[in-house]
Amino acid sequence: MTAPTFTPRVFSGIKPSGGLTLGNYLGAIKRWVDMQSEMESIYCVVDLHAITVWQDPAELKNGTREIAAGMLASGIDPAKSILFNQSQVPEHAQLAWIFNCVARLGWMNRMTQFKDKAGSNAEKASLGLYAYPSLMAADILLYHATHVPVGEDQKQHVELTRDIASKFNHDFKRDFFPITEPVIDGPATRVMNLRDGSKKMSKSGESDMERINMLDDADTIAKKFKKAKTDPAPLPETVDGLKDRAEARNLVEIYAALSDTTPEAVIADYPGAGWGTFKPALADLAVSKLAPISDEMKRLLNDPAEIDRTLAAGAQKARAIAAPVLDETYDIVGLLRG
Numbered sequence: 001m002t003a004p005t006f007t008p009r010v011f012s013g014i015k016p017s018g019g020l021t022l023g024n025y026l027g028a029i030k031r032w033v034d035m036q037s038e039m040e041s042i043y044c045v046v047d048l049h050a051i052t053v054w055q056d057p058a059e060l061k062n063g064t065r066e067i068a069a070g071m072l073a074s075g076i077d078p079a080k081s082i083l084f085n086q087s088q089v090p091e092h093a094q095l096a097w098i099f100n101c102v103a104r105l106g107w108m109n110r111m112t113q114f115k116d117k118a119g120s121n122a123e124k125a126s127l128g129l130y131a132y133p134s135l136m137a138a139d140i141l142l143y144h145a146t147h148v149p150v151g152e153d154q155k156q157h158v159e160l161t162r163d164i165a166s167k168f169n170h171d172f173k174r175d176f177f178p179i180t181e182p183v184i185d186g187p188a189t190r191v192m193n194l195r196d197g198s199k200k201m202s203k204s205g206e207s208d209m210e211r212i213n214m215l216d217d218a219d220t221i222a223k224k225f226k227k228a229k230t231d232p233a234p235l236p237e238t239v240d241g242l243k244d245r246a247e248a249r250n251l252v253e254i255y256a257a258l259s260d261t262t263p264e265a266v267i268a269d270y271p272g273a274g275w276g277t278f279k280p281a282l283a284d285l286a287v288s289k290l291a292p293i294s295d296e297m298k299r300l301l302n303d304p305a306e307i308d309r310t311l312a313a314g315a316q317k318a319r320a321i322a323a324p325v326l327d328e329t330y331d332i333v334g335l336l337r338g
């Protein structure tokens with residue numbers, strides 16, 4: 001087999017399973033904005049992933065618009081990137097079925113996110129939640145995406161995408177799908193829960209106090225950082241002193257990511273600082289960075305029809321890439337089409 005070269009192309013997505021969090025922003029969207037100037041980029045509100053757990057239908061539509069508004073307000077530019085919601089491009093679900101027949105049960109059984117989300121009641125989880133990583137592989141490979149910028153929590157799913165692409169290419173003796181690279185970098189690839197530094201910050205976590213929502217107002221942001229769990233010791237003199245201090249490290253990493261610097265530089269600015277100094281400084285920084293985004297989100301959400309038009313136009317552009325890839329996949333697999 002001669003290895004083809006694939007045009008560099010970015011794909012990534014967010015599911016509308018709740019309001020956008022600071023974790024989604026720092027772990028994903030903020031870097032997408034930079035990448036759209038470097039490579040052809042495709043960003044998706046992955047509504048088919050959201051329904052792997054129960055979603056109220058009316059809230060799902062609004063949630064989809066809210067995630068799209070968050071992406072647009074953060075700087076995703078529909079003139080530079082393709083932005084759409086997944087269910088408007090049916091090829092995602094069609095390719096996912098083929099990948100369900102490529103992925104092995106043993107691989108799926110190793111997925112830690114399924115174990116975390118299904119918890120002790122896995123028998124009651126949907127089949128969709130179990131098959132989630134196969135749909136994610138389809139999202140990525142439908143566009144022959146070479147780079148997937150994600151937070152640390154999605155690394156295992158991108159690795160599974162690579163396994164699916166390799167097995168497909170091997171089984172059908174064609175180098176058809178690229179072996180996609182996860183792009184996981186920056187100081188906040190895993191933003192942690194503000195009340196428990198051993199868990200990641202999630203949209204759907206139990207308490208609102210454990211996360212910063214992109215639509216939180218300044219007072220709420222200040223209150224959440226003030227009440228964020230920490231140990232009693234002040235900040236260390238060097239970054240090595242953050243080892244084994246999950247909550248302290250999380251707040252320093254959030255500060256570093258928001259100010260486009262490193263944890264080392266933050267500690268150099270606040271050596272030995274107490275929480276009474278650092279937490280208000282972090283809250284002020286977060287408000288200064290997030291307020292313009294949340295103001296713009298609110299403005300965009302006042303005109304839902306315009307968001308719907310943007311997503312529909314993006315879906316058309318996405319289908320123009322996706323449909324020929326799916327057709328060729330069908331041909332390779334031997335599925336008859338007229």
Ligand code: AQP
Pocket residue numbers: 013014015016017018021023024025026027028149150151152153154188189190191192200201202203204205
């Ligand atoms: N805490 C986080 N830190 C860094 N990155 C994060 N991401 C999510 N949480 C963090 C990144 O955001 C992108 C979109 O994630 P998603 O919405 O598709 O799914 P998720 O990772 O399951 O996000 P949530 O917030 O935890 O959603 P729920 O609670 O509904 O399951 C991904 O790139 C992810 O890495």
